[in-house]
Amino acid sequence: MEQMEQIKMGSGRWGWLLQAVSGILLVVLVGLHWVAQHFLAAGGLRTYADVAAYLRQPVIFGLETAFLIVVTTHALLGVRAILLDLGLGPRADHVLRWALALVGAATVGYGLDLTLAVIR
Amino acid sequence: MGAPHVIVIGAGSTGAAIAHDLALRGPRVTVVERGGVASGTTGHNQAQLHSGARYAVNDPESARECIEENMLLRKIMPEGLELNDGLFVALTEEHLAYRPAFLEACARCGIPAREIPAARALELEPRLNPRLLAAIQIPDGVFDPYRFCLSFLATAHQNGARILTFTEVIGIDVSRRVVRVRDRRSGQTGALEADLIVNAAGPWAGKVAALAGGRVEVEPSAGAMVTVGARMCHRVINLLAPPGDGDIIVPQRQTSILGTTSWTVADLDHITIPPHHLEQIFAVAGQLIPDVHRAPVRGVMAAARPLLVVPGSGGRATTRGFACYDHARDGADGLVSMVGGKTTTARGMAEKLSDMVCAKLGVNVECRTRTERLLSYRAGMGA
Amino acid sequence: MNLTFTLRIRRPQGWADFTVTVPDDAYVLDALEAAERHDPTLLFRHACHHASCGSCGLRVNGRERLGCVTRVAEVASRGRVLKLEPLRNLPRLGDLLVDHQPLFSRIDAVDLPPIRAAASEAVAGPQPTRFENCIECGLCVSACPVAGSDSSYWGPAALAAAARVAAEPRGRDVASVLKLVDDEHGLWRCHGVFECTEVCPADVDPAGLIMGLRQRLLEGERQ
Amino acid sequence: MKRWFDLRRRSAGLWAFRLHRLSGIGLVLYLYLHLAVLNQLRGGPGRWDAFVALARSPLFLALDVILLGGVLIHGLNGLRLTLLGFGRGLRWQKQLFWVALTLSVVLMGWGAVAMFRR
Numbered sequence: 001m002e003q004m005e006q007i008k009m010g011s012g013r014w015g016w017l018l019q020a021v022s023g024i025l026l027v028v029l030v031g032l033h034w035v036a037q038h039f040l041a042a043g044g045l046r047t048y049a050d051v052a053a054y055l056r057q058p059v060i061f062g063l064e065t066a067f068l069i070v071v072t073t074h075a076l077l078g079v080r081a082i083l084l085d086l087g088l089g090p091r092a093d094h095v096l097r098w099a100l101a102l103v104g105a106a107t108v109g110y111g112l113d114l115t116l117a118v119i120r
Numbered sequence: 121m122g123a124p125h126v127i128v129i130g131a132g133s134t135g136a137a138i139a140h141d142l143a144l145r146g147p148r149v150t151v152v153e154r155g156g157v158a159s160g161t162t163g164h165n166q167a168q169l170h171s172g173a174r175y176a177v178n179d180p181e182s183a184r185e186c187i188e189e190n191m192l193l194r195k196i197m198p199e200g201l202e203l204n205d206g207l208f209v210a211l212t213e214e215h216l217a218y219r220p221a222f223l224e225a226c227a228r229c230g231i232p233a234r235e236i237p238a239a240r241a242l243e244l245e246p247r248l249n250p251r252l253l254a255a256i257q258i259p260d261g262v263f264d265p266y267r268f269c270l271s272f273l274a275t276a277h278q279n280g281a282r283i284l285t286f287t288e289v290i291g292i293d294v295s296r297r298v299v300r301v302r303d304r305r306s307g308q309t310g311a312l313e314a315d316l317i318v319n320a321a322g323p324w325a326g327k328v329a330a331l332a333g334g335r336v337e338v339e340p341s342a343g344a345m346v347t348v349g350a351r352m353c354h355r356v357i358n359l360l361a362p363p364g365d366g367d368i369i370v371p372q373r374q375t376s377i378l379g380t381t382s383w384t385v386a387d388l389d390h391i392t393i394p395p396h397h398l399e400q401i402f403a404v405a406g407q408l409i410p411d412v413h414r415a416p417v418r419g420v421m422a423a424a425r426p427l428l429v430v431p432g433s434g435g436r437a438t439t440r441g442f443a444c445y446d447h448a449r450d451g452a453d454g455l456v457s458m459v460g461g462k463t464t465t466a467r468g469m470a471e472k473l474s475d476m477v478c479a480k481l482g483v484n485v486e487c488r489t490r491t492e493r494l495l496s497y498r499a500g501m502g503a
Numbered sequence: 504m505n506l507t508f509t510l511r512i513r514r515p516q517g518w519a520d521f522t523v524t525v526p527d528d529a530y531v532l533d534a535l536e537a538a539e540r541h542d543p544t545l546l547f548r549h550a551c552h553h554a555s556c557g558s559c560g561l562r563v564n565g566r567e568r569l570g571c572v573t574r575v576a577e578v579a580s581r582g583r584v585l586k587l588e589p590l591r592n593l594p595r596l597g598d599l600l601v602d603h604q605p606l607f608s609r610i611d612a613v614d615l616p617p618i619r620a621a622a623s624e625a626v627a628g629p630q631p632t633r634f635e636n637c638i639e640c641g642l643c644v645s646a647c648p649v650a651g652s653d654s655s656y657w658g659p660a661a662l663a664a665a666a667r668v669a670a671e672p673r674g675r676d677v678a679s680v681l682k683l684v685d686d687e688h689g690l691w692r693c694h695g696v697f698e699c700t701e702v703c704p705a706d707v708d709p710a711g712l713i714m715g716l717r718q719r720l721l722e723g724e725r726q
Numbered sequence: 727m728k729r730w731f732d733l734r735r736r737s738a739g740l741w742a743f744r745l746h747r748l749s750g751i752g753l754v755l756y757l758y759l760h761l762a763v764l765n766q767l768r769g770g771p772g773r774w775d776a777f778v779a780l781a782r783s784p785l786f787l788a789l790d791v792i793l794l795g796g797v798l799i800h801g802l803n804g805l806r807l808t809l810l811g812f813g814r815g816l817r818w819q820k821q822l823f824w825v826a827l828t829l830s831v832v833l834m835g836w837g838a839v840a841m842f843r844r
Binding site: 049 | 767770778840
């Protein structure tokens, strides 16, 4: 049971692995995002129409959503690692986990909502 | 009247072993040490768990003490020792001539000494001088002096002893059994009352005894040692000859300690090594294991080493043995001093002194340190 | 030939300068003992004087070293000032004196045997043993930025000890030791800074052992 | 915090750690700044296209180059740390960092040229 608890809480080995895997994924996703947004578009930045057209393509929408989720996870795990380094007590750590989970959900929610708004 | 209180001055191997012994017999024990644990003689010693073979010919009493303690230490601190035995090696005809007397003396002192073929010795210790003529295996070993003391003190602490390091003795009123101390960390001074005061201050035993008006005849000699940054051998390597300078190589973790020499020192706190001593060490050790000349020097050190002056010899003769002085004899009743000896025999020395202390305090409890297993040196002692 | 220079020692109430003269091949510890003769209130720890007890660790010009085997000539900066500070991340007892007990207790908790097999290569006769490489001096703990900020972190020395137990159990229960350190305040808190390995005077390579143990846990028992 | 910047006599590993943490914090800040800026898309083409024109100014491009550098060093050092975490390349951990740093600077330079030329 204790092992499961560790997995669920993303602590220890699983936390590190999640950070490493999401990191590797990001190398690909950031690369794609950067090339797609800045290189394929003329002049390096997309006009509103370009952005809308770009996001409507299902593959792009999938990739950008995945990117949003992975980058948020990686970023917040990073923030947690820094705060853990400052020596949090178990109670503060618990509060931190919940806070970061909420921030993560809010971030992804906000991103999706924004993307959908642009597509409609 | 609660348990009698004994103050032990000095946290070297002697003080640590005495604290352990007394703590098991009932008296309350407080150890007072000017510096850190083993920051005096014990810390700098050559870390050799003596089999006694070195002294079998010319100091059989010390030799018997060594072998007895050597075997006991293997039972009470089994994980605190490197137990790879040792070799006495002969390189010249002169060394061979010493062999019969050596073997016979070892037998007399109960030291298991077994001759092995020279070829076998070279197999066991490939870096030995190939010109080796003969080799005798004896139960030498290696310990870590600092951790040796920490083990005794941690066990004493668990049995109620208080260990006050960085606490300096600044005065002793022996008639009222009061020791005035200064805590070097806070700078505050204080007085500790005791029923008996034990002086285990090693080379400084003379100074401490003088504070109480007692006298201890100690020749403050010193010994030089060199550590090279490579483990040259797995066993302690001795020269098959009467004890001389630089004739022992002791492995210690990933280094080897070459030594030792001895000379009389004026000021114990400021020892400078006469230059030729290091050459002497390398000269002799280099015969045992030629590679020592190529290994990087890692540390050069000098250790103050109290040699007991044979009473009445006018300071000329000294012995490696040890002595307990009850200063009731010279007008300082209440102070007992223990001087000389070696770390290997610390437990045995402590037993003799604790017997004397318990007799004086009317505590008739037998010594239990022959069988009592020591705690790990990591157990801690609250100091 | 002697060396005369200034020891600038970090004391509780601030920096204190001592001008000392020592032989040119003297060690930092010799210089400290010379300073102690001027001012007996100076507090520092020492025992063996040849880097096998681990009690004389300190920071020399900002870097963790053992006083007993660090030659003054090698570290005295051109301006002939040697700045000495106590080790970090261990309770300070005064001047250059720190309490090693938290380090000892952690290594004791993972139950590292003090003795190990001496020779890795095949040797004639019975397998010789010797003391572990780690002399529990605390230099790695002082150099580790994580140990500095998170007191519940096991620290490089104890994690390296756990890795050593896994590599050479000598009767210890490896599974229970790994369970102790396989969590966020143990193996997985290390950020691969490798400063512990840089300052280790006994070639223990704590960071390498930590990463090796991570590999073992991640990839399971393949060796 | 002062201790984090005590780099006297320290080696590559600690530089890597400092840079990794610095770039990490920078990237997290940028992530939320970026998401906030994108909110202008809700204002329709007018608002967004005006913002895009502004974003092409040299100042923004310069900031983007720094961002690129941060992403590169964080990503490449992250790969280094993952490799090390699996027990690989331990003997060359310092060299791996210098490679990551050099690669980042080179690619950053190339990116900058590419961006400014358009």
